[in-house]
Amino acid sequence: MRPTYPFSAIVGQDEMKLALILVAIDPTIGGVMVFGDRGTGKSTAVRALAGLLPAMKAVAGCRYGCDPKGNGSRCPECLARSARGEAVRTVQVPIPVVDLPLGATEDRVVGALDLEKALATGEKAFEPGLLARAHRGFLYVDEVNLLEDHLVDLLLDAAATGENVVEREGVSVRHPARFVLVGSGNPEEGELRPQLLDRFGLAVDVRTPRAIATRIEVIRRRDAFDRDPEAFMAHWHRADAKARRALERARGRLEALEVADEVLERAAALCAQLGTDGLRGELTLLRASRALAAYEGAETVTLEHLRQVAPMALRHRLRRNVLDEAGSGTRVERAIAELWGDAVAVA
Amino acid sequence: MPSPSPDLPRAPEALIPLLLAVDPHGLGGAVLDHPLHEAARAFATRLQALLPSGAPVRRLPAGITADRLYGGVDLAASLAAGRMVAERGVLALADGGVLVVPMAERLPVAARTALSEALDHGAVQLAREGIVAEHAARVCLLLLDESVEDEVVAPALGDRLAFRLPLSGEAADEDAGVLSSWARMAREARHRLLRQTVDDQWITALCETADAFGIDGVRAPLLAVRCARAHAALHGRLLVAEADAEAAAALVLAPRATRLPIPPEEASPPEETPPPPPEASAEQEPPPEPPDDEATPEPPGLGELLREAVAAAIPPGVLAQLLAQLPVGNRGGRVGAEEASLLRGRPRGARHGLPRGGARLHLLETLRAAAPWQRARAAAARLSTARPPAERPRVAVRRADFRIRRFVERTGTTVLFMVDASGSSAIQRLGEAKGAIEVLLAESYARRDRVSLMAFRGQGTEMLLPPTRALARARKVLAALPGGGGTPLAHAIDAALEQALAIRRGGSAAMVVLLTDGRANIARDGTPGRAAAEADALAAGRRFAQQGIAALFVDTSPRGEPVARRVAEAMRARYLLLPAADAKALGGLVRAALQVGEGR
Numbered sequence A: 001m002r003p004t005y006p007f008s009a010i011v012g013q014d015e016m017k018l019a020l021i022l023v024a025i026d027p028t029i030g031g032v033m034v035f036g037d038r039g040t041g042k043s044t045a046v047r048a049l050a051g052l053l054p055a056m057k058a059v060a061g062c063r064y065g066c067d068p069k070g071n072g073s074r075c076p077e078c079l080a081r082s083a084r085g086e087a088v089r090t091v092q093v094p095i096p097v098v099d100l101p102l103g104a105t106e107d108r109v110v111g112a113l114d115l116e117k118a119l120a121t122g123e124k125a126f127e128p129g130l131l132a133r134a135h136r137g138f139l140y141v142d143e144v145n146l147l148e149d150h151l152v153d154l155l156l157d158a159a160a161t162g163e164n165v166v167e168r169e170g171v172s173v174r175h176p177a178r179f180v181l182v183g184s185g186n187p188e189e190g191e192l193r194p195q196l197l198d199r200f201g202l203a204v205d206v207r208t209p210r211a212i213a214t215r216i217e218v219i220r221r222r223d224a225f226d227r228d229p230e231a232f233m234a235h236w237h238r239a240d241a242k243a244r245r246a247l248e249r250a251r252g253r254l255e256a257l258e259v260a261d262e263v264l265e266r267a268a269a270l271c272a273q274l275g276t277d278g279l280r281g282e283l284t285l286l287r288a289s290r291a292l293a294a295y296e297g298a299e300t301v302t303l304e305h306l307r308q309v310a311p312m313a314l315r316h317r318l319r320r321n322v323l324d325e326a327g328s329g330t331r332v333e334r335a336i337a338e339l340w341g342d343a344v345a346v347a
Numbered sequence B: 001m002p003s004p005s006p007d008l009p010r011a012p013e014a015l016i017p018l019l020l021a022v023d024p025h026g027l028g029g030a031v032l033d034h035p036l037h038e039a040a041r042a043f044a045t046r047l048q049a050l051l052p053s054g055a056p057v058r059r060l061p062a063g064i065t066a067d068r069l070y071g072g073v074d075l076a077a078s079l080a081a082g083r084m085v086a087e088r089g090v091l092a093l094a095d096g097g098v099l100v101v102p103m104a105e106r107l108p109v110a111a112r113t114a115l116s117e118a119l120d121h122g123a124v125q126l127a128r129e130g131i132v133a134e135h136a137a138r139v140c141l142l143l144l145d146e147s148v149e150d151e152v153v154a155p156a157l158g159d160r161l162a163f164r165l166p167l168s169g170e171a172a173d174e175d176a177g178v179l180s181s182w183a184r185m186a187r188e189a190r191h192r193l194l195r196q197t198v199d200d201q202w203i204t205a206l207c208e209t210a211d212a213f214g215i216d217g218v219r220a221p222l223l224a225v226r227c228a229r230a231h232a233a234l235h236g237r238l239l240v241a242e243a244d245a246e247a248a249a250a251l252v253l254a255p256r257a258t259r260l261p262i263p264p265e266e267a268s269p270p271e272e273t274p275p276p277p278p279e280a281s282a283e284q285e286p287p288p289e290p291p292d293d294e295a296t297p298e299p300p301g302l303g304e305l306l307r308e309a310v311a312a313a314i315p316p317g318v319l320a321q322l323l324a325q326l327p328v329g330n331r332g333g334r335v336g337a338e339e340a341s342l343l344r345g346r347p348r349g350a351r352h353g354l355p356r357g358g359a360r361l362h363l364l365e366t367l368r369a370a371a372p373w374q375r376a377r378a379a380a381a382r383l384s385t386a387r388p389p390a391e392r393p394r395v396a397v398r399r400a401d402f403r404i405r406r407f408v409e410r411t412g413t414t415v416l417f418m419v420d421a422s423g424s425s426a427i428q429r430l431g432e433a434k435g436a437i438e439v440l441l442a443e444s445y446a447r448r449d450r451v452s453l454m455a456f457r458g459q460g461t462e463m464l465l466p467p468t469r470a471l472a473r474a475r476k477v478l479a480a481l482p483g484g485g486g487t488p489l490a491h492a493i494d495a496a497l498e499q500a501l502a503i504r505r506g507g508s509a510a511m512v513v514l515l516t517d518g519r520a521n522i523a524r525d526g527t528p529g530r531a532a533a534e535a536d537a538l539a540a541g542r543r544f545a546q547q548g549i550a551a552l553f554v555d556t557s558p559r560g561e562p563v564a565r566r567v568a569e570a571m572r573a574r575y576l577l578l579p580a581a582d583a584k585a586l587g588g589l590v591r592a593a594l595q596v597g598e599g600r
Helices: A014-025 A042-052 A076-083 A106-110 A115-121 A149-161 A194-199 A212-227 A229-254 A261-274 A280-296 A303-314 A328-340 B012-022 B037-050 B066-070 B075-081 B109-121 B176-193 B200-212 B219-234 B242-256 B278-283 B301-313 B318-328 B335-343 B363-384 B423-446 B471-479 B489-505 B530-546 B562-571 B583-599
Strands: A031-036 A055-059 A090-094 A097-099 A111-113 A126-128 A137-142 A163-168 A171-176 A179-185 A200-206 B029-033 B057-059 B071-073 B086-088 B098-101 B123-128 B131-136 B140-145 B163-166 B346-352 B403-408 B413-420 B450-457 B460-468 B509-516 B550-555 B574-577
Touching: A014 A031, A014 A042, A014 A179, A014 A200, A014 A229, A014 A280, A014 A303, A031 A042, A042 A097, A042 A137, A042 A179, A042 A229, A076 A171, A106 A111, A106 A149, A106 A163, A111 A115, A111 A163, A111 A171, A111 B363, A115 B363, A126 A171, A149 A163, A149 A179, A149 A194, A194 A200, A200 A280, A200 A303, A212 A229, A212 B200, A212 B219, A229 A280, A261 A280, A261 A303, A261 A328, A280 A303, A303 A328, B012 B029, B012 B037, B012 B163, B012 B176, B012 B219, B012 B242, B029 B037, B037 B057, B037 B098, B037 B140, B037 B176, B066 B071, B066 B109, B066 B123, B071 B123, B075 B363, B109 B123, B163 B242, B176 B219, B200 B219, B200 B242, B219 B242, B363 B403, B413 B460, B413 B489, B450 B471, B450 B489, B460 B471, B460 B489, B489 B509, B489 B530, B489 B562, B530 B562, B550 B562, B562 B574
Parallel strands: A031 A179, A031 A200, A097 A137, A137 A179, B029 B140, B029 B163, B057 B098, B098 B140, B413 B450, B413 B509, B509 B550, B550 B574
Antiparallel strands: A055 A090, A111 A126, A163 A171, B071 B086, B123 B131, B346 B403, B450 B460
C-alpha cells in the first residue's frame, strides 16, 4: 500500500476541501465535481480524504458492505441471510474510497459472472464490481470528462437509483450501490456531458495557486513527503485526527439542526433569481448549508452558511451559456449581493 | 565521500540520462523532441546502462491497447490452468525501468491516462475482466515527440516529465570506460538521494523563477527541486548548492518558459524582447497580450541568478514560437485529434456472432458465455463419446457461444468553420460573422458536435482550432481572430475540403460552414486578380461538390454578391445571405440549414 498524502497537509484549495468535508458529513448532498487546471492536487485531495473518514459499521462477511441497520437497502445475500433468521454480526470497516480508472471495463464497474468459479465448478456466481465496492462510500473518477459514454451512463443510472442492476451472461443481480460520486477534470480537455454535471451536488473550481508563497509551501511539503513519507504522516497525524473528530461531531449534530423558514425562503428566492432548473439546486443548497452549520458547531443554519455554500451548490446549475465570459461562481455571488447584500451583515 | 567529480558531462544530452538514472521515477522522464531513431535508441540504451543492472527498457508499440498497458487475463494460462491467471501489463513489466513511447503525440487518451497514473502513483490499478489488483509501475518515460504541424504531445502527460530536449544524435560517443564510471556515480548518487536536504532558499528561488518565466502550476518547480537534488547527489553533495539549482532551472524550467521575465526597471511588455522570426510573423497574428498574471513581484537576488541561467538556456527562436502560439489560449491541446484516433475501432463490448468477414473474436466473452454450460456439456460428452476424459477438450465451446468484438464508430458531426478574415470582409462584417459563429457554437454545444475553426486571408488558410468539443477554447480563439489581407477563396475551399475529408476518415461526419463576402481576389497560384480568383474558386467549388460534403455558404457581403452565389451553387452548398438582423435571427436560419444538411 503506497502512503497517502495527509488531508490536513494540503495547502490552500479551501473550497475543494470544504466541499469534500460537507459531502462526507451528509452524503445525501450528492457528489462533488472538481474542475481545475492540471497539477493542482485534485486527485491528492480526494485520495487523502480516505485517510480522514471515520470507520463505519457493516455486516460481517457482506461483500457489499451492507449497513446492519439499513432497512430496505440490503444486498441479496443479506436478505437471504435475514430470511433464514441468521444473526447479523457487525464489524467496523473503513468507509470505502474507490478509484474508477478510466481504463476500467464495463464488467468491472457493474460486476460480472465469476469466470473462475464458472469454469472450475460450473457454478453461476456473481462477482461484484466497483459499484458494489463503493457502496456507502465514495467513487472517484479522475478526468471524468474523458470517461467513455457508456460507462458514464452506468454511473448515472446507479447514482440516480441508488442500486445496481446487472443482467449479463445469465446472472441477474440487483444490489444497493449508494455512493458519493467525486469527479475531477479539466474542462479545456473536453466538456462534461450536461446530464452528468447535474448529478453532482457540489461543484468547485480549483486554480493553480497564484501567490508564490503558497506555491513554495506546496513544494516544500511535497518534497518532505517524498523524502520521508512516514515521518511526514506522523507529523500530520494529529491534525488529521482532529479533523476526523470534527467530522464525526458534525455528523452527530446534523439530525438536530433545524432550518428556519426565513432561510428556506431566502434559498428559494436565490434559486429563482438565478433561474436554476428544478428543485435539486434548492435541496442541495439547504443540505450543504446544514452540513456547514453542523461542521461549525452553530446552533442554527444562518444566511451566512447559505452564502458560503451557494457558489459550490449552484454554479453548475445555471443556464448553460458556454460563451459567457464571467465564471458561473461570480454570477452566483452577484445574485447574492443583489438579493440580500445587506441582510447577510444583519444575520 | 567522493570529491565533486570533474568528469561529469555538461551537455544536456549526456547529463539528463545521468540525472534520470539518479531519480528515474521522481523525475518522470523526458520528452525527446523529434529525435532520430538511432539517437533515441542511444539515449535509452545509455539510460539503461546507468540504471541499476536488470532495469527493464521497454518500447511501447504504436496503437497499444489499454489491456496491454494495464495487464489483464492471461488467456492461454487461464485456459490451461482452468482458473484465472493474471498477466502483467507493459507498465508493470517496466517497473523500475524505462518505457519508450514512440509517436507520443498520437497516444490515445486511454493510454495516456494509464501513463499518467503510473507517473503519479508509481502503480497502476487494474479493474478489468474479473481481476482487481494493483501493480507497482515506477516507470521513467521517454516520450518521442514526432509531431508534425498542429500535433502536440498531450500537455497533461508532458507536464509530468522533468525534461524536454532535442536530440542531435552527435553526443553519443563516449567509450565504455567513461560510461561505467558514470554508472558508478549514478549508483552512489541514488544512495545519497534520500539523505539529502534542500534549503528553503532554493525552493523559493526555483518557484519565483518559474513564475517569472510564466510557468503555471506547481509541477514544474517541484520537478526542478527534484532535479536539483539529483544533480547535487551526482556531485556528492548532501546539501543542494547554487550550481544544482542553476542546472535545474536551465534543464527543467527553461524549456517550459512562456515569456521572458519583465525587467523591473522598465515596464516594456515581454513580447517585445524576442523578435519573432519573419516566417512566423508573416502568417500569424500580431503578438498576443501578455499572460493574464498580476504584476510579477520584485525579484530577489537568488531568483535573479537562476533567471539568468534559464534565459541563457532558452534556445533562440523557441520563445518567439511560444509567443506566436499563445493566442490559442493554451499551449497545445490536441484533444480533438486524440479523440479522433480513438474513434475508429473503439471496442465496446461484444455481441453474438461468428468471427468472420473481418469481425474479431472476443475470446474472453466467448469463454464467459460458454462457462455456465461447462458442467452440463462435460456430462453430455461423457455420455455421447467414447473418448477417454484426457482427450476431451477442457473447455467445450459451441457455436452459439461465439462472441465478436463490437466497435463503436462514433458518427458524431464535426462542424468546420472556414472564416473569411480578409480585409474586405473584416472591415464590413467580421464582427457580425463572429457573432453568427458564436450562435452556431452554442448550437453545436447543445448537439454535442465537435467544432473546428479555420480562417483564410492573404495568401492562405490557417488552422485556428483543430476539432474539439471544448467550446470555451473556440470562443477564445475567435475573439483573437484578426482581419486583413486578400481573399484566397479557392484556397479556402480546397483546405476546407481536405479537412472535411480528414474528419470523415477519422470516422465522424463532416459539415463545412463557409463564411465569406465572396470577393475572391487571390487566385490559386497566389497572384492577385479578381477574374482568375473567381474562376479558381468556381473550380474548387465543383471539386468540393464531388465529395458530397454537407456545406453551408454564408454570404457576409451587405447586399449579396453574385459571385458568392455562383460559388455556393458550384459547391452544392446551401446559400445564406447574412441578414442585417442580429446574430440570433441568423442562428435560426443556420440551424434549419444544418438540419437539412444532416438529412442528406
